[in-house]
Amino acid sequence: MNQHHFKFTTLAFALTTIWTLYGFFEYFTEDQGLFHGLGVLMYFIGSMAVSLFVSIVLIFMRLVFCRSERKHLITDHFLYITVGIFNCYFFIIWLICLFLKDLILDTEISLFALGNLSVSIFIFFDVYYNKRIQREVTIVG
Numbered sequence: 493m494n495q496h497h498f499k500f501t502t503l504a505f506a507l508t509t510i511w512t513l514y515g516f517f518e519y520f521t522e523d524q525g526l527f528h529g530l531g532v533l534m535y536f537i538g539s540m541a542v543s544l545f546v547s548i549v550l551i552f553m554r555l556v557f558c559r560s561e562r563k564h565l566i567t568d569h570f571l572y573i574t575v576g577i578f579n580c581y582f583f584i585i586w587l588i589c590l591f592l593k594d595l596i597l598d599t600e601i602s603l604f605a606l607g608n609l610s611v612s613i614f615i616f617f618d619v620y621y622n623k624r625i626q627r628e629v630t631i632v633g
Contacts, residue, residue: 504574508581511539540582540604547575547611554618576615579608 515532522531554566566572586605589595 500570500573501577503570504577507574508578511578536582536585537601537604539578540586540601540608543575543578543582544604544607544611546571547579547608547615550575551611551614572615573619576612576619579612579615583609583612 515535518532518535550566550569550572554572557566583605586595586601586608590597595601
């Protein structure tokens with residue numbers, strides 16, 4: 493793992509912190525009405541959907557570039573790593589909301605959450621585990 497990955501991961505964690513703070517302050521500045529908190533839920537669902545869509549597009553681009561000379565163009569990119577961290581982050585937030593019984597399991601959000609989990613696992617495996625395998629092959633070979 494090189495210095496770019498550490499820098500990209502740090503920036504991705506900073507972006508998730510900014511996203512969380514925005515959602516936190518949006519919730520506490522809403523009016524105490526009948527649908528208090530619905531805006532934050534829609535913000536969360538929309539963020540999950542956008543993150544899932546962008547990651548699927550990036551994974552498709554990664555699979556298209558897999559056989560070409562530029563196959564590491566996507567895996568070494570800031571957006572690819574950031575989307576992987578965001579997808580993992582959204583799944584963790586969804587899981588915490590399930591344990592706190594803020595959300596129920598039978599909703600359509602579950603499909604987004606499971607999609608976020610599978611995409612983040614694929615991205616992390618693609619970025620970090622594949623590089624380790626390639627490094628071991630070059631050391632042995």
